[in-house]
Amino acid sequence: MIPRPPRSSxxxxxxxxxxxxxxxxxxxxxxxxLTPNGQWLVQDHPDGPVRVLTGPADVLALAATLQHHTRTMRPEIR
Structure with missing residues (x-):
């Protein structure tokens, strides 16, 4: 996999x-x-714990982690 260049902003x-x-x-x-102070409250499952993410960078990091997990867990289709 080719690494992505770092974000400029x-x-x-x-x-x-x-x-x-x-x-x-x-x-x-x-x-x-999204809370008024810029934090994010996220919950994986309806009865699961609520996690606090400190800002947009944490939301994007969570999205990247979930995307990586779903891509590596599904079988290869060729």
């Missing part, structure tokens, strides 16, 4: 919101809510 709240929406719609998260 910090992730924005809009970018984090878009990723959070995708994660919830694809059922990779049960809920993701």
């Amino acid at each position: 910090e992730p924005t709240a809009a970018e984090a919101s878009a990723w959070a929406d995708v994660l919830v719609r694809r059922w990779l998260l049960h809920a993701a809510v």
